[in-house]
Amino acid sequence: xxxxxxxxxxxxxxxxxxxxxxxxxxxxxxxxxxxxxxxxxxxxxxxxxxxxxxxxxxxxxxxxxxxxxxxxxxxxxxxxxxxxxxxxxxxxxxxxxxxxxxxxxxxxxxxxxxxxx
Numbered sequence: 001x002x003x004x005x006x007x008x009x010x011x012x013x014x015x016x017x018x019x020x021x022x023x024x025x026x027x028x029x030x031x032x033x034x035x036x037x038x039x040x041x042x043x044x045x046x047x048x049x050x051x052x053x054x055x056x057x058x059x060x061x062x063x064x065x066x067x068x069x070x071x072x073x074x075x076x077x078x079x080x081x082x083x084x085x086x087x088x089x090x091x092x093x094x095x096x097x098x099x100x101x102x103x104x105x106x107x108x109x110x111x112x113x114x115x116x117x
Contacts, residue, residue: 017043021036021037025082
């Protein structure tokens with residue numbers, strides 16, 4: 001069993017995971033994203049346990065809170081970018097679907113016109 005990490009170590013590890021996800025998103029490596037998000041869930045849970053079991057002192061808590069807030073904003077921005085990417089993909093797929101449907105109707109019309117009397 002690994003020794004428990006301090007809240008600061010966990011926040012640094014979470015920050016690194018966020019950067020890793022950014023790289024995986026750029027490469028469209030969704031398996032790496034999923035693996036990193038799983039690790040982030042475990043680290044977030046571990047951070048929660050650490051803070052509940054040994055609450056940091058007031059001055060340490062303020063520093064940790066600032067970093068956690070910054071990390072939360074960063075992760076929210078990542079999610080916003082992923083949603084925008086998802087919506088762009090959905091729009092492209094819908095356009096392609098409409099084009100394919102339209103091209104099928106053109107093929108049918110062309111076949112009807114080719115009928116010889």
